[in-house]
Amino acid sequence: MRRTSRERKDKVTVKDMVVDMARRAREASRVLALQDTGAKNRALDLIADRIEAEAGRIQAENMKDVEAARTAGLSASMIDRLTLSDKILASMAGGLRDVAALPDPVGEVTGMWTRPNGLQVGRVRIPLGVIGFIYESRPNVTVDAAALCLKSGNAVILKGGSEAIHSNLALAGIIGQALEQAGLPPAAVQVIPTTDRAAVNEMLALDDLIDLIIPRGGEGLIRFVTENSRIPVLKHYKGVCHVYVDQSADLDMAVRIAFNSKVQRPGVCNALETLLVAEAEADAFLPRAAEALEGAGVELRCCPEALLRLPGRKAAVESDWPAEFLDLILAVKVVSGLEEALDHIARYSSQHTEAIVTSDYERARAFLARVDSCVVLVNASTRFSDGGELGLGAEIGINTSKLHAFGPMGLVELTTTKFIVFGSGQIRG
């Protein structure tokens, strides 16, 4: 009995804390929405300065997390991601200054027109309000997300991974001081100061205080958030990206693009996972592609038709087609042509990123029109599917739901528009 009542008490405490943070975030968002660009940029620069000035203190807190991770036996790559090295701290400060240099989307009038009755109607960009950002281990994400939310005029509540709690709280302290120094409400950026996962559930229920949830992490985290949220969630589950080598493709280009898409950074969501090859080019293309890819250590998992051209390789099984390997593994399938490629993509893609390599005008157009993914490329690497590379300036995430912002999301995608109407006494007849 004592334990149950204790548990209940803890739960109430977590709930109260999260609700209180969300209320303060809501108030801060009202102030932040009205700040001019200069005020927001000053705050971003001050955060950058303080991160540099207090690197030692941040790293001391970070070391607590790193030691706990070592004690808990986390993998070397996990510990690497957790570690705030001098280089990472410098890139965090640089990232803040880069965001300060980006154009401010807030206040842009995206259109204005006059109605027959003389009403002048416009749409003006405004911040979304309060964003809940839920993520896993990397503490540098704390600063990246805070910078983008701040610049777009949104308050943000950050819930990082429990293994980064000391690092995140140290960064939150520094951000809060910088905000205060800049004359902005410190509640504009808040880190939830607990590792209790119940805090996530409490956040996801606050649809009257939080406008948007962005989860970033593994598929498990993202599914949990999506299934438990009453607040709109922008996210992608995974990136099962395809390159289709058309019968008209320049094969040198096709090898280069397939190689870059798969090998340049295999552990990310815009890396290539399945290579589709038109039958007419399979004999010429596959051995050359295999030589390049296998030279970089890529394991090929081949359909029967591909195996004919690449004897001795591993046979693909059904579960390879929808797989996001995030590793040096590539599924390879020979298709009769564009139609079969489109069918395969419609069936297995995650609506993230697909590319065609072709020299045929009509098939390039057909691929662009008919692939239902947020980024569709002709004759370019899938690795360009990224907010920065596409020219958005920065990226807070990639959304594969059709709502609000399909695809990589930058500062503009952290805003919405409201209607403003200038009248001179009009009434409706």
Added chain:
Amino acid sequence: MRRTSRERKDKVTVKDMVVDMARRAREASRVLALQDTGAKNRALDLIADRIEAEAGRIQAENMKDVEAARTAGLSASMIDRLTLSDKILASMAGGLRDVAALPDPVGEVTGMWTRPNGLQVGRVRIPLGVIGFIYESRPNVTVDAAALCLKSGNAVILKGGSEAIHSNLALAGIIGQALEQAGLPPAAVQVIPTTDRAAVNEMLALDDLIDLIIPRGGEGLIRFVTENSRIPVLKHYKGVCHVYVDQSADLDMAVRIAFNSKVQRPGVCNALETLLVAEAEADAFLPRAAEALEGAGVELRCCPEALLRLPGRKAAVESDWPAEFLDLILAVKVVSGLEEALDHIARYSSQHTEAIVTSDYERARAFLARVDSCVVLVNASTRFSDGGELGLGAEIGINTSKLHAFGPMGLVELTTTKFIVFGSGQIRG
């Protein structure tokens, strides 16, 4: 036991049916997304022609609903909304032809730019995919919603109120025949052929097949849908709209705007519910406003300060401030000035529509900037907060969540954009 097993069987059947409809809608959406404007317009015109040609058959089915409503003792206004009179049928056909005449948002390239590496990056408008539309009694909504979804290239699954089931199925039959005649997939517009509410729950779980849910109806329906959906929901719960009469207002204009906002159509979401008056104008304005409003049968519910100017009226209670009366009732509050008006609006508004009547430049600007509602007006009636009146051409609903489309939604708001990238062999370094 027999009953339980029967119930389980029914549930499985409803689920199977809804999943099957959603799958066919998804397939139809792929075809519809690629149709040119002419093909979609032809289908809209054919639906209009058939509605006119088969008016008798539609009205015979409608009569079954009307008679059932009479037997069930529904109110006269409910029966009126349910009835497909000659006039309503003519306006449905006219509405279809109006939608055919609107510009097609699909295929618009909303921007295109070239990256330093020569990649040409653009954003092109595409349909959302499959829309689930859940509504209450009026069967004409079936046709309105189908028209807007069709024109914007979206398949739609319609779940109307049980009291309109015969009317809706008759209309669905006609729409399906017209789609077939136009060479479009009939599954592009489907009406769920059951009055079983379980069908709604089944729909709301299909986040892999349905892209967007739009509920239209009372607050109870909308809360139910929001709380049970895994699919993004665009909606507003209610419209608690304010007019603030500033100390600089032209009082003739202020009376005219308050009167029009409240009286012209009191039962709709953009009707005025609370009138705020700057103290400096309260003596001069309130008696004149009361004369006009009370002359039209409006009951005033006044704050103590307003009661001083309008003795003998009803005193407002706390629950009047957040109330959507949808009736000839108006809450009236005297405020010290703009700041108190903004505070009141921030606290009680539903983020729908607010207007200021003023001749002061700075206060007009401050009101536009600081009111966090999807439509903010200066010197115009709140009744203009409507997709058609604002110039969107038509309206599928009004969304007071910040995501995707804040405010009245027309055809453009039923689309999203994807990134298209034209390369010449670029790879990432």
